[in-house]
Amino acid sequence: MNSEKTFKPSSGFGMLLIAFIVLGIGIAGIAMFKNPLFGLCFILFLFSLPGFFVIQPNQSRVLVFFGDYRGTVKKNGFYWVNPFYSKRKVSLRAHNFDSERVKVNDKLGNPILISVILVWQVEETYKAAFEVNDYSHFVRVQSDAAVRKLAGSFAYDDFEDETEITLRSGMEEVNHDLEKELAERLAIAGIKVIEARIGYLAYAEEIASAMLQRQQATAIVAARYKIVEGAVGMVESALEELNKKDIVHLDEEKKAAMVSNLMVVLCSDKSASPVVNTGTLNH
CATH class of the missing domain: 3.30.479.30 (Band 7 domain)
Incomplete structure (x- = not known):
């Protein structure tokens, strides 16, 4: 199975210098000797240009030679390869x-x-x-x-x-x-x-409203459960303190009435309205 392999290309600066030397020879040859064969130097110069490429940081080039994978260049810099190589850019950035x-x-x-x-x-x-x-x-x-x-x-x-x-x-x-x-x-x-x-x-929109109501109902039930749980603890604590400090003596019927009133007050959604009893506990 084929996998990635590293390709080490030639330095682009050295090949660029050689290309310009060849170009200079061609210009000088034609100017001095009037020989058309020096025109080949122009052809070589133009032929070398597609071989130059630049690798930016976190970029790469996949090199293929007539369908044959030759390797990948990942190191950033200026390079030259065989002009017949096709160079496909693949980004390595996130x-x-x-x-x-x-x-x-x-x-x-x-x-x-x-x-x-x-x-x-x-x-x-x-x-x-x-x-x-x-x-x-x-x-x-x-x-x-x-x-x-x-x-x-x-x-x-x-x-x-x-x-x-x-x-x-x-x-x-x-x-x-x-x-x-x-x-x-x-x-x-x-x-x-x-x-x-x-x-x-x-x-989704078609059920969002119904599901929101269901979530709200679940939250309300959970909140009520916590309120009732806390109210029971408060009533229990109140009865224990009354008995401990011997403030008032309550029979079972009076305790039941007191528990009922406290639970209503503690579990109600609205604030309780105070009522002053000027009579006895029986009225």
Whole structure:
């Protein structure tokens, strides 16, 4: 199986000097000797020009000689190679890709909108140049396929079992699975996944309102449960303090009435209105 190999080209500055010397010989020969054979020097000069190229930092050139892969130049600088070599540019810089929001069904069948943010770079130039037709387009297509598969593997949210990993609550685990899935898919193109995470996540418009009401109802029930739990503790503490300090003696019926009144006050949505009792405890 073919893989990336390093190619060491000639220095461009030395070959440029030789090219200008050849050009000078041709000009001087024609001017002094009027010999048309010196015109070959012009042809050699023009022939050498396509062989010059510059490698910028974090760039590379994949060199091919009539269909034969000769190697990759990664070191930045000014170089010269055989003019018959085709030189394909492959960037080694990190790329940031923010996918479009796609509508898919989650594990429970609910339609959701989801997108992915991917940071990637080419690691194997041979695979990027020859194993796929267009590695940038390959990244976009495979990212879309990976995010669709991910959405179908998890529920957006789980209102009944809080221990199950969901897209909303288990971001760390979900992003790890997404990164692993993308790394496997993009390995064929010699691409390294630096980071992958969910960029946008929401219910689709047709069910967003209903799901919002469900979330609000769940939150209200949870809040009420905490309020009642706290109120029971406060009532219990109040009864213990009354008995301990012997402030008032209450029978079971009076305790039940007191507990009922305190629970109403503590659990009510509105502030209690104070009532002054000028009679006895029985009125």
